[in-house]
Amino acid sequence: MTAELNIAYSPCPNDTFVFHAWAHGLVPGAPKLNVTYADIDITNGLAADGTGPELLKISYAALPWALDRYKLLPCGGALGRGCGPLLLTKGGPQDANSTSALSGRRVAVPSERSTAYLLFRLWAAQQVPGGIGEIVVMPFHEIMPAVRDGAIDAGLVIHEARFTYTSYGLHMLVDLGSWWESDTGLPIPLGAIIARRDLDTDAVSGWIRTSLRHAWDNPEASREYVLSHAQELSPQVAKSHIDLYVNDFTMDLGESGYAAISALLDRAAGEGLVPPIDSALLR
CATH class of the missing domain: 3.40.190.10 (Periplasmic binding protein-like II)
Structure with missing residues (x-):
């Protein structure tokens, strides 16, 4: 060696x-x-x-x-377990279950070769009628500010964003880790x-x-x-x-x-x- x-x-x-x-x-x-x-x-x-x-x-x-x-x-x-990526929006809590609102929308992701992205696409294939609109790849640290500022309709985030997204005034549309665990048991x-x-x-x-x-x-x-x-x-x-x-x-x-x-x-x-x-x- x-x-x-x-x-x-x-x-x-x-x-x-x-x-x-x-x-x-x-x-x-x-x-x-x-x-x-x-x-x-x-x-x-x-x-x-x-x-x-x-x-x-x-x-x-x-x-x-x-x-x-x-x-x-x-x-x-x-x-x-309990550590999956989150899909965040600027909409209020009343929109928390409005997955149909993502149809045709722009979603920021940290990478198209990330587990977060795969989970998002697998989930969206089941849950978003009409499909997502544009996928925008951007550095992880830019995603929450972009959603907060309205440049992006939703953002896929990982890691420490689980603990900090509320400070950006954002709301969780779906915890993709919870969806995966419920769907697969893994x-x-x-x-x-x-x-x-x-x-x-x-x-x-x-x-x-x-x-x-x-x-x-x-x-x-x-x-x-x-x-x-x-x-x-x-x-x-x-x-x-x-x-x-x-x-x-x-x-x-x-x-x-x-x-x-x-x-x-x-x-x-x-x-x-x-x-x-x-x-x-x-x-």
């Missing part, structure tokens, strides 16, 4: 929490970790075009374009850690798990690092974010985790949203 490895992950609290120990040389025997912080849409693109580093955090929705070069790791990612597959196939992926997984154990055993150790990369979040929101997205699935996907990933990608392939994959490549 090389003396150094390169990784790209987001500045979100769950990623910086999980990788803090490894990024700071606190994982015995692990190579130095060189970190690039990047939005999920960027890392999805790097995985798809083959120009990415040895390790990447991507959306599960981007896996079909990456599995020929990268292997899905069984740890380090974000998958769980957890929500959000973000995956992938490693180039020529690496010793068992060793990489071991280093990630050691880094995660260090974070759980020493919850204050990563605080400064987490907050320095989540500058717009209060310490309490950052903690809530970590508590929600870093869980048992982060340590090991397990059978229900793999089942959720397969269900998402199979459904999406059935709708023509992603290429079909060989499920054997997921392990």
